[in-house]
Amino acid sequence: MAEELGTYRARLGNHAVSLTCRSDFEDKARAFLDTLAELDAQPGAAIFFGGLLFRIAPTPSGLEVRQPDYLAEAPPKAGPGAEDAWATWVADVSDALVLLTAQLRVTSIIGVEPCDYRIDQTITVLKAAIEQERFYMVRQEPSSPNDSGWYLGSAEDAPQDHAPTNYTVVPLAALFRMRPAALRVLALPPGFLARFEGDALVGVGNEKDEEVYAR
Template structure:
């Protein structure tokens, strides 16, 4: 695996801490460093056991030595290009991109975020995986580890009649494979409904069916040159990675790490 292009570095409790990424995500990386600095005032981070859950992702501090023999602490994160439930990576690009996307969605909508990690599950309609138009709806989680999110077809007259075999419960990280653009809504509160055409969100409403503000693709065209370039670099990097993975697999997107089938609510 190629070494990421950009290094973010900070001093925390006199220890050198580094994070790697492929694109300039300084603000997102800085947020992680700031949280670690605050936590370090109360607990010992530097023991090769510390784990930080920040938003959707998990971060791990691992001791390393550079080519000159100098010790430093590397921030690793879950590897979304393989399987984040099993593997880690020193490339934090995807974790930082999703952090930015989710923060923007919550802030623009002016709502209070409700947690969802990459390990929390979502209920997916299999027929919606490669559909152009889909929707996501968040209900109250049924149990610990359940995000409450449902991913289905936008127009599905047979939804109420579908057998349980038409659905799968999967970790939410698999949205990076299914629909990268949909990852942005995962921290939105219970009741939220989001509609997507491809990776573009076309509608967002709250639990009382009131429209919520979100940044459209058209609005992004009018961002400043620097902002637009940074945003496009981040999103394109994620989309290219997903496309390369799909091409390497040489087969349609498949869900894996499937958990036991839940009972389907009558109104899903």
């Protein structure tokens, strides 16, 4: 059964702006609209909120908050200007709000402040880990403004070949297609490691190699 959607409205300067999402996310939708007003977001602008990308799209009836359709196409590029490269934007921003809520839940359970990232920053991925049941995510200090610091590797016991050709560097947005479960830990700070089995987050270690969460 499809989730019931609601559309919530606010004033953005001299403009009316609307946001559509699942009705059970009304409180988060209104908080987001309040944030847009504080930021004085302009019509047509692309903004990052909690690491995710949104656009304030002009329509005949006013302004509308949209998100990229992350599953409709491969991430076009990483770094500055990536916000202008998405061909498909959707008015239902439920997926983004669900993800932001999940990220805040993870950082809250572990007891750390969310650490900034941008969905157009890059992540280094061991290609073999993309299809494996057991994998991990570890974050180091970023090497450049375009680098998130994140690495996705294999937690399988088989020996790994570390030849450069076995790795790929992609925008974080590629995780929506490759390993969507990993998206929930993106707000963890450098030094943290998260272990997964399929879609389940089964453990988190901190920068002191202490286990701070175990399922």
